[in-house]
Amino acid sequence: MKLQIGVELHYAVESATDIILQIEVPSFADQRVVHEKIELSETLDSAQVSAEEGLGHRRLLQVDKDFKCSYVTHVEVDRPALDISQLPAVPPHQLPSDAIRYLMPSRYCPSDELQNFVAAEFGSLNGGARIAQIRDWIFEGFKYVPGSSNAQTTALDTFVQRQGVCRDYAHVMIALARASAIPARFASSYAPYVTPQDFHAVAEVYLDGTWHLVDATGMAAANQIARIGVGADAAEVSFLSSFGQVYLQNQTVEVTVSE
Template identity: 85%
Template sequence: MLLQIGVQLRYAVQAPTDIILQITVPSFADQRVIHDDIAISDTLHHATVSAEEGLGERRLLRVEKDFACNYTARVEVDRPALDIALLPAVPPHQLPSDAVRYLMPSRYCQSDELQNFVAAEFGDSSGGARIAQMRDWIFERFSYVPGSSNGQTTALDTFVQRQGVCRDYAHVMIALARASAIPARFVSVYAPYVTPQDFHAVAEVYLDGTWHLVDATGMAAANQIARIGVGLDAAEVSFFSSFGPVSLQNQSVQVTVDQ
């Protein structure tokens, strides 16, 4: 699948401010950037560093005037849409070192608080079959409500409220997977059928010796997704972080299938 991505960001800046930006798509074995371009307004400093796990990149910026960024990319996604329910789990003692940290509770994914629930609700399944059951459970019982959560909302908050946006769905999926001793991480992505169009978030779980994308919102299949970056939860994969006063003026994300 070929994806055409277009992003516009505009922020008002009141004083010299540091910004961390993570919006560009990296090339992986299952996704290839055919062409991309990023245009950023005047900066006092502009450096590029590797993101979490070395997957993707962050731009470290310092600005003193209003900030503007335009990003376009054409990406080929070559990833099968597997039946995740058929994939076996990897026991914790056999995990590779880089997957172990994704078993642990994190700021937004308090998996240790959900172990009893997971055992009671999904105890008759394991591995990918359990992941599929948890994905479907979230999809069927939660309502996708823009504006119903904020930057402080955790997986436990969403679990109780039964509503949220993609970020919240991903956090609950991750927390349930980790409570089942299955490594899971947060992935920021672009996908064409997200409504309303915006940056999107999904989970990624470690099964059968590799990572697999899971979207509990039902809006993006694995073979339609272009990854931006990964992390323990949303705190590690923010598309825009400022260390000073800024205010959003405009944000536009458009992802279409390129025929």
């Protein structure tokens, strides 16, 4: 699938402010950047560093005037939409070292508090079959309600409230997968059929020796997603983090399928 992605950001600042920006799509084995262009407003300082797991990069910026960013890219996604229910789990004692940290509870995904629920609700299933059932359980039982959560909302909060946005769905998916002894991580991404259009969040789970994208909102299949980066949860893959007050003036994301 070929995707055309456009992002416009505009934030006001009152004084010199540091910003970490992560919105650019990197080339992976299953997605290729054909063309991209990014334009940034004037900065006091600018650097580029690798993102989590070395997948993609972050821009480290300091600004003292309104921050504006325009980003356009064309991406070819070459990733099959597999039937995840057929994939076997990898036992924890056989996991590669870089997957082990994604078994552990994290700031937004307190998976240790959901182990009893997972055992009671999904205990008869293993591996990909359990992941597919968890995904469907979230999709059928939760309501997608913009504005119903905030930057402090955890997977446990969403589990209780049964509503949220893509970030919250991903956190619940991750927490329940980890509670099942299946590594899971947060993936920031773009996808064409997300409503309303915005940055999109999905989970990645480790099955059958590799990572697989899972979207519990039902808005994006694995072969439609362009990943930006990955992390333990949203705290590690924010599209914009500021160290100082910033004020949103405008933000638009447009993702379309191109020929």
